[in-house]
Amino acid sequence: MEKKDFENAISQQMAASIPIYEQLANFIRLQVRGNVFKAGEKMIPENDLCEFLGISRTTVRQAMELLVGEGLIIRYRRKGSFIADAKMKRKLNNLYNFTENMLQLGVEPSSRVLRKAVEEASEELAEILRLPNANRAVFCLVRLRCANDRPVMIERTYIPYYLCPGIEDLDFSRASLYQILSSNYSMKLYHATETIAAVLLREDEAKLLGCRTKDPGYKITRISHLDTGFVYEYTKSITRADMCEFQLELYRSVPGRTNIPDDIKRNISLPDS
Template sequence: MDAPGILSSFSVSRASTTPLYQQLYEFLSLQVRLGALQPGDRMPTEEEMCDALGVSRSTARQALALLVDKGVVERFRGKGTFVAQPASYHRSMSHLYNFSADMEEAGRVPSSRTVVQEVVTADAGERSTLELVAPQAQVFRLCRVRQADGAPVLYEDTRLPLALCPGIQDLSFDDASLYAALRDDYGLEPASAVETMRGVLLPDDVCGLLGCPSGTVGYRIERVARLSSNVVYEHTQSYARADLVAYRFELGNLGAGANGARMTLAGT
């Protein structure tokens, strides 16, 4: 069935407490997950949605915008909106992110491979970054290869003050979210974060972990996150291949609330 024809099997419920655009978003994203809409298929236009469903242009526009934000579809100027390729990973950079949750929302299967999991004594640089005082110099170090449907996406080296999460070194994070454990077991959630991205030659050991040749150009992303109390609770350095990763920034007028940025990981 073509994309506009998909709409013939759906009608919005105006009696529901769920906003109309959310109903439309959920229906269309479900059609993608079920395979009724395939990668590369053109999505119904705003006009087609309005005509078929009797919704406003604003409702259709909000539904499409949410599909774009979640990485379900991709918009190409002058061509239209199309179902995203399955190997594409979109991550919004305009809000605090959770890799596992973002992957699941995009219909991907997140997994991790633990490379290092240990308790170490922070050196002077790490103590400064995490704003540790001498008695709190121990940190939990977790190094993982983050994967999407089994394919390596990122290499992350995360350091957490052990005083905030004692015993965390005994947990397994191959099939579990670090942020979920911090939230559920320790009541810790990030309130703000600063990320810095630089172009680099990926270290040889990282190249091996990400399955790319030595000397591959990539990105180094450094993240420092704070709790609502302004206490630093996370320092993560991530590496990604530049031949697979692109960052797209969507800009608007200052104060418009539409600004954002997106990382796309294209498939090989």
């Protein structure tokens, strides 16, 4: 957005009953949500905002501090302020689906397939997937997951091939793997166990994710089960730490309490005290 357009648009929304810094902050929020200010885009310098809006540096700084606190704007020393990339907000007490999660955040998900092949499982992988010695073929799918075309995650998935013959011929650049497994092979995710660990990105990982080597990241491993108890998926993911946020709802056990949501009851165990 040009400075003149910015000035005209915000001038029309000024209301005397609301502090000016809150009006400015709200206007910027609306522009971000409307994708007028795009993720990664540099913000108009604070001095320029003061000049063409005719407001003080203190007022502009208040608005910017508010947005920085919300995580909407990121400041870089000697570079200025930038619109933050959308974070993946993952609720740890719910089963997670990248495609659905991105759509809920108002972000366009996409994937770049780095590799897909049918191969023989290693001893370790065969043990995780509980594969018999006579049938150790697995489908391997490696994808670079993106939000608004910005890389956020490298995902490597293994599925027993006898459960999904012919899956290697399908297009995974836009489609959800779970949707394909459900619609084409009548497999639905019922239960999963995830392990999350902090890591430093390797050179090859950082290059794919648009980061620097040894930038912080998360390694997430998932083992998924069908309702029959069969293990049908093992996934290892590497995620940018600055674009992922984990949320967990915790409840304290209270005698006679009945207002804990059913979905929480199914996914967490409450302490005795």
